[in-house]
Amino acid sequence: MSVSHRYRISGMTCQNCVRHVTKALSALPGVTRVTVSLEHNEATVESAAPIPFDQVLSAVQEAGYGASDGSDPATLLPAGPAEPAPTDITPLPPSPSPPEPSGLSRTSFRVEGMHCATCVFTIEKVLRRQEGVGRVHVNLATESCDLTFDPRRTSIDRLFSAIRDAGYNPSLPDAEAVKREYHKELTGLFVTTFLGGILLVLHGKAGEGWVLAFAILLQAAGGWIFYRGAWSALRNGTANMDTLVALGTTSALGYTAMHVTGFVPDDMVMTQVLLLIFIRAGKVLEAWVKARARSLLMDTASLLPESASVxxxxxxxxxxxxxxxxxxxxxxxxxxxxxxxxxxxxxxxxxxxxxxxxxxxxxxxxxxxxxxxxxxxxxxxxxxxxxxxxxxxxVLFRILKMVQEAQGDRPPVQRLADRISAIFVPAVIAMALLAGGLFELSTGDHRLAVMALIGVLVVACPCALGLATPTAILVGSSRALRMGILFRKGQAIEELSRIDVLAMDKTGTLTRGTLTDVIWTPATGESSLERLGGRILEAVRQSGHPVSRALSDYLGQNGIFPVEGSQVEELPGKGLAARWADGIPYRLLVGNLVFLREEGVPLPPLDTGESSGVLVGVAENGQLAGTFRLADELRPEAEEVIRRFRSRGVDVRLLTGDRKEEAARVALMAGIPEDHVHAELSPGDKRELIRTWEQQGKTVAMVGDGINDAGSLTQASVGIAMSRAMALTREKGDVLLLGDDLIRLDWAHRAAILTMGKIRQNLGWAFFYNLLGIPLAGGILYPFFHLFVPPYYSGLAMALSSVTVVANALALSYSIPGGHQEHNPLSGPTEQDPPPIAHVSPTKG
CATH class of the missing domain: 2.70.150.10 (Calcium-transporting ATPase, cytoplasmic transduction domain A)
Structure with missing residues (x-):
């Protein structure tokens, strides 16, 4: 019998992507059928026998995409027509990070020596060739690598060795590494400037032999880092930014050598000196700005003190x-x-x-x-x-780990830049040779030909393309963290920035979830809380739902003690089912009326319309025992938050399992139109509704409880969970809002929009700069105006282009709104100020 397995596919943006993934998976041995869904970012693979996930992952990554497998046995089904999904699926076990395939370990480490997107591709390619390596993500902005590997087939030492052989320096995470990199670049600039200054003083005063000797010394000291990087790239069959700088500065040195030997009338000492100084200065500025961007996260990492008073x-x-x-x-x-x-x-x-x-x-x-x-x-x-x-x-470590994983994620918007970067350097070398050749053939002026050659080589900047997205993600996600917003995936930032529909749960999301004024209405004279309360308390105290917590507090405050020995099953979006086997079998149901009706409990006509609040039914052994009514307050900031989303063109919908009358009441207060209210929904109904919207081509964000709404959050394009920091590892969702405040939802949306705006600005600048700079440096103005951009200006422009991209991303730390520095009036009532400080002795008084 054949089997079918579903995989999550990341990075697909169009039908061409679907064809590429389909082709890659169809080529695997034993595969009989492949179905890829762009709407759901999902692939279903049918095969005669189970296929190891590392083979699937390798095939998808070779095609340029990502794949994940939740290792959920429920996804391994017999091939054939799919059965309807059950509506009471239990969430997957908690995990602080996306689950890895069985047997694989996950690790992160620093990689020094990267300069552009080509370096990223080189390292990823080298690591993927290693036996036992699964998913690989290299981040240029953070100079880090995150990968999964099979420790039975390889080791960290072997992987580090492969990276070193490729010409880069891997190391374990080190808080001081960023400072060391900056100081190393600063030292390099000082040496280059010192030798370059001596060379300019000697130029025209000392003999040409001395000038050439100092020019070679300058090239060795100031340009060695570029030669080393270029050689490493060449050994791996690629070319990078170091290749362009090494070729450009060596050409200037070679021209000076030709002058000394009498082949050309003048030299290019000035060009060589200024090129090296400008490019090294640009690397110093880039290192400083990148260090400033990383410090946004490092400030949070350094919150723990160095000692404690035991x-x-x-x-x-x-x-x-x-x-x-x-x-x-x-x-x-x-x-x-x-x-x-x-x-x-x-x-x-x-x-x-x-x-x-x-x-x-x-x-x-x-x-x-x-x-x-x-x-x-x-x-x-x-x-x-x-x-x-x-x-x-x-908790702090888990938060930082999640943010770092998000910063290492590549959103789909980066795909085009990645593909261009892969062929960028070879194309630039070809254009440089073409520009130099055209000037040589058309003018016969060797100097102009070499200037065109050098200008094109040094003006091109693959770094800007490589840094455009990761630096913005780095700054945006770090700044969001300081506002109590945790992006768990970089892709979630892009998805959230372009949502069409915002689906919101009611209890605990639109409302406070602190249910008060509990009223018990017995169905019969025998349904007193004195008799039923202990069993109800035993059931509800095992759930974390706001309604369960409120009932637990109410019963406990009324002197009721739990009847232990039960088996409680929580059905998300419905309620609780509890059983006792102490003598006569006993079954208790606590949940909404739709749940009780589905369980076959006969319900007499109930007064559900006069009073507001959440209505919870209780049934024992198949008969209605009574109902609880709990009052719930709308969050004071909810109406304003919804108004802001609607003003941006987002369609706001209310999805709830509560009764229609209560849902309509809350929606009216929150400013949600009546026809946008969907009540009495099961978890399966919510997922189907979200799936329908997505099939219509809409991007949907779902906001709810990260535990009880796990299915809906997973189905949505981006799931947003209202979370408590201590419960991080149990939450499902691509975005977590830390703290009990809905205004963070608005901040998260605005942060995503601003971050994506910076990414588009950076990519636009990188493309525009190269499209304009390469023709200008190649001498396109010379035939018309006899103007030629000196190569050292081209080098300066190249150095500043990367700094511009990183600095533009850093501006996010000031432009994203919100944060702990400001008290927002929409945050609602807060607790009273802390009491005066009292002295507390180490021992109890």
């Missing part, structure tokens, strides 16, 4: 380096100090400033037993906490 058994304090801190110890956090690790508050209350972690504008009050995030600041009195998470186990 409370010893006798109550005394001991200052302990963070590296020696262990889980389970108690630490004292003084006022104004940052929390050294994740933990649990053990006494009193705490006021925590999360502005640098999640973007919360004001301190948040925490009570005993609540979770605390390392890197946050104590804004109130000193308190004690029990350490639960250190290093890689902290």
């Amino acid at each position: 409370v010893l058994p006798d109550g005394s304090l001991r200052t302990t380096p963070l590296a020696e801190l262990t889980a389970g110890v108690t630490v004292l956090v003084p006022h104004g100090e940052r929390l050294p690790a994740d933990g649990i508050l053990t006494d009193g209350e705490a006021w925590i400033d999360l502005s640098l972690v999640t973007g919360e504008s004001l301190p948040v009050r925490k009570s005993v037993g609540e979770e605390l995030i390392g890197g946050a600041t104590n804004a109130g009195s000193p308190f004690r906490m029990n350490v639960t998470g250190l290093g890689r186990e902290t």
